[in-house]
Amino acid sequence: MQNLLKILLRYSNFLVFIILEVAAFMLFSYNNAYPRSSILSTANEFVAWQNEQIADITNYFRLRSVNEELAAENAALRNQICSMDSAEKRDAIHYEAAKVVQMTTDQLHNYLTINRGSVDGIQRGHGVRNADGVVGIVRTVGQNYSVVLPIINTHSNLSCRFTKNDYIGTLQWNGKDCRFAQLADVAAHMVVNPGDTIVTSGLSPVFPEGIPVGIVENSVLKEGESYYRIRVRLHTNFKRLKYVEVVQNAHQEELEQLENGLD
Amino acid sequence: MDWTKQIGRYILVMILQVLLFDQLQLLGVCHPYIYVLCLLMMPITLSHSADMIIGAVVGLIMDIFCNSMGIHTAACIFIMFIRPYLIGAIVNDKDRLNEQISLRSLGMEALLRYVVILVVIHHLIVFLLAAWNWAHIGFVLVETLVSSLVTISIIIGYNSLRYR
Numbered sequence: 001m002q003n004l005l006k007i008l009l010r011y012s013n014f015l016v017f018i019i020l021e022v023a024a025f026m027l028f029s030y031n032n033a034y035p036r037s038s039i040l041s042t043a044n045e046f047v048a049w050q051n052e053q054i055a056d057i058t059n060y061f062r063l064r065s066v067n068e069e070l071a072a073e074n075a076a077l078r079n080q081i082c083s084m085d086s087a088e089k090r091d092a093i094h095y096e097a098a099k100v101v102q103m104t105t106d107q108l109h110n111y112l113t114i115n116r117g118s119v120d121g122i123q124r125g126h127g128v129r130n131a132d133g134v135v136g137i138v139r140t141v142g143q144n145y146s147v148v149l150p151i152i153n154t155h156s157n158l159s160c161r162f163t164k165n166d167y168i169g170t171l172q173w174n175g176k177d178c179r180f181a182q183l184a185d186v187a188a189h190m191v192v193n194p195g196d197t198i199v200t201s202g203l204s205p206v207f208p209e210g211i212p213v214g215i216v217e218n219s220v221l222k223e224g225e226s227y228y229r230i231r232v233r234l235h236t237n238f239k240r241l242k243y244v245e246v247v248q249n250a251h252q253e254e255l256e257q258l259e260n261g262l263d
Numbered sequence: 264m265d266w267t268k269q270i271g272r273y274i275l276v277m278i279l280q281v282l283l284f285d286q287l288q289l290l291g292v293c294h295p296y297i298y299v300l301c302l303l304m305m306p307i308t309l310s311h312s313a314d315m316i317i318g319a320v321v322g323l324i325m326d327i328f329c330n331s332m333g334i335h336t337a338a339c340i341f342i343m344f345i346r347p348y349l350i351g352a353i354v355n356d357k358d359r360l361n362e363q364i365s366l367r368s369l370g371m372e373a374l375l376r377y378v379v380i381l382v383v384i385h386h387l388i389v390f391l392l393a394a395w396n397w398a399h400i401g402f403v404l405v406e407t408l409v410s411s412l413v414t415i416s417i418i419i420g421y422n423s424l425r426y427r
Contacts, residue, residue: 012312013310013311013312013315013344016311016312016315016316017315017340017344020315020316020319020336020340021337021340021341023319023336024319024322024333024336024337024340025333025337026333027323027326027332027333027336028332028333028334028336028337028392029333030332030333
């Protein structure tokens with residue numbers, strides 16, 4: 001017994017080393033097999049928070065510049081597509097990238113503010129789109145900022161057409177869900193199926209023809225009514241709208257003057 | 264020995280480690296663990312067992328920050344275990360040491376040998392356990408080489424500035 005104690009004392013350092021290492025490896029294997037223990041996860045929450053702060057700060061600035069570059073590049077590419085298109089009408093169209101500064105989606109009369117104004121050549125009546133589809137029409141123009149009337153405003157009226165047969169309808173909004181709009185003026189003789197694609201008609205100079213708007217979610221034809229009630233799922237995600245492009249049509253003023261002159 | 268000074272240095276080094284060196288990513292192979300500076304520069308006043316327990320605590324805290332339970336703990340306990348033997352092997356004149364591990368007490372050659380051996384062993388254990396697969400041995404060796412170089416330079420640089 002005494003000898004054993006002597007040996008233990010003599011090798012006590014080595015024993016401590018073995019015990020500690022075994023504990024470390026148990027921790028290692030335990031952590032590989034099971035979720036972290038509560039003490040360590042709380043600590044990790046602090047660590048994660050700390051990491052998130054750092055990532056937020058660094059990524060945020062980087063993302064912003066990257067996004068702006070991409071938005072400008074998109075506008076430039078659209079300009080290139082337009083210049084390649086032989087249609088004379090499209091030659092006059094210029095896209096201006098803009099950032100959404102402020103926006104509401106949960107009111108009847110939603111508006112959004114963009115960081116481009118008269119300095120950048122924005123005028124009342126210019127169309128606004130993003131990469132996914134139609135956003136709205138410029139309503140008020142300031143020097144550096146503009147207010148846009150989006151298609152999710154009950155005042156909005158947008159001429160649209162079905163891609164499958166070029167049938168024209170008017171896109172309106174009932175003020176309920178910013179993901180869906182309603183297509184009016186579609187007569188009962190037409191066949192409407194869910195999934196039909198709807199694009200801008202190109203009848204007004206605000207938008208060129210064929211900018212995506214949405215797809216038909218469902219359609220109802222009530223007895224005794226001669227027009228469909230069509231629910232359209234919008235391509236544009238207004239909840240996450242960050243960058244848009246303003247459609248500047250050089251012939252817009254001329255066209256509008258001509259149309260007004262008819263009255 | 265002034266332990267408040269040791270703890271203060273530890274906190275400073277940990278802040279540097281977590282906020283700066285853990286963010287550093289050089290081709291994915293550079294993960295210097297400069298926190299071992301505190302363990303390597305610790306005076307040898309305490310008993311061998313106490314040293315290993317301190318190593319376990321320091322490693323565990325690092326593990327919590329790295330989300331790598333047990334890896335740093337195991338590596339730190341191991342280098343604290345071999346540290347006294349290494350000092351015994353490197354230093355001929357123990358009296359000159361005066362319980363301090365520094366450039367002044369060891370001299371550049373012995374300090375360099377001491378730091379290189381312990382840092383490489385520590386980093387190798389950490390990266391081996393983290394990889395947990397012999398298939399990655401080549402990558403682990405490169406990672407150990409690059410990271411150890413950075414850690415060693417920082418520890419030697421610290422010593423040359425502090426104990427000129």
